[in-house]
Amino acid sequence: MRFLLNYRSGKAVYLQLVEQVKLAAASGALQHGDTLPGIRPLAEQLRVNRNTIAKAYSELESQGVIETVAGKGCFVSGNVPLFKKDVRRKRLAKPVDEPLGHAQHLQSGKTEILRIGEER
Amino acid sequence: MRFLLNYRSGKAVYLQLVEQVKLAAASGALQHGDTLPGIRPLAEQLRVNRNTIAKAYSELESQGVIETVAGKGCFVSGNVPLFKKDVRRKRLAKPVDEPLGHAQHLQSGKTEILRIGEER
Amino acid sequence: MRFLLNYRSGKAVYLQLVEQVKLAAASGALQHGDTLPGIRPLAEQLRVNRNTIAKAYSELESQGVIETVAGKGCFVSGNVPLFKKDVRRKRLAKPVDEPLGHAQHLQSGKTEILRIGEER
Amino acid sequence: MRFLLNYRSGKAVYLQLVEQVKLAAASGALQHGDTLPGIRPLAEQLRVNRNTIAKAYSELESQGVIETVAGKGCFVSGNVPLFKKDVRRKRLAKPVDEPLGHAQHLQSGKTEILRIGEER
DNA sequence: GTGGTCTAGACCACC
């Protein structure tokens, strides 16, 4: 699993992690029994304090999304309901929506945006 | 001028405002002498505390983007250089890029994203 | 570093702090790398709200006088030009001048003022 | 009566006026029956809003220091106790004390201060 | 009505 953090966004990093794991679990990208990255390697990879990862995992465990086994690791638990398609679309709408606001301020046209989107 | 805030993004609200005003000024959407919304009305509209708006405006003033006159209001100052077209594209790239990360977690296809984008 | 605040003067407390730090830096009393008092302890000592100190430090940082490192502290930056002697005299003139106005209202003589000045 | 305002000091202008009138009355510079300047001329002279002067006078009246007669003007009332000499010295101490703080930050010597004081 | 300042208390990330 790859995590995308926005360190400058001000949103609590541990919450970004929690949300992304929950999203992935709810969308089926993470399935029952899958192993999450270890705290220390993940902390290094994301260049974040270990406590931050630990806090995210602990939050996820208390929400029943994952189970941690001391000395073994953290595993996705089985009781996460999958998103239905329309819910997924709704969740997608917001992040897609945001750049359009920026575009407005920059007075860019629709084609300009789409061309940039295509390149990715 | 319309502002689009992402309250859950964790990015400091006042910085979102600063960026949007600077963007609008640099793109020509805001011009020398234009009046910005008053602190209190804007705070209400955005459902944010007065001080948050005040901090944004104060930051903008110290950056020379606006001039504030106590008792009168805040006005766009005249010395903001306009963006050239290629710079504008670069600035647009980042916010367009971000939702793609979200999409990955949701296992959505490219067409699904584009369809959502079109609706806006 | 010791700070002298005049709480009743109506001059913004955070500006008094900004000025004193800049003065001390420009006169050489504060040197590159020196640590400023922490926000919270200083707020307690001066019996002022944390945010007031924070605003002063943040202003100083945006003026390039200090550098703040979250989680570490605030440090005097290296690029503050020193005052020359005549500039120093000019800066001193204003605060020396002010009490003379008060004296007028109290109908005190010059010797009375000097005697008080001597005692300090 | 001459007033000395510090517009940049942040201290409420109307309070500066109140204090100076009270001081002058208590020290004997203003005596029973003396006329205070009219609101409008004074406002113009001090380049201050009329409301500010009005507020000061109203405060002074409610403290019994002056009496205002509609259509005539404002007059110093007779029941203001005079300062004793030691009280006067104490009141003088604070404004004299302040520049010494500045001096400390500028690392100026005592003679430098006195020389400046003499010139006034 | 406008902006400017201050207080009190909250949560965040990092050390």
Next chain:
DNA sequence: GTGGTCTAGACCACG
């Protein structure tokens, strides 16, 4: 412990 951000509410001067 450090600084950074936000909220809620207060008082100020000016208009």
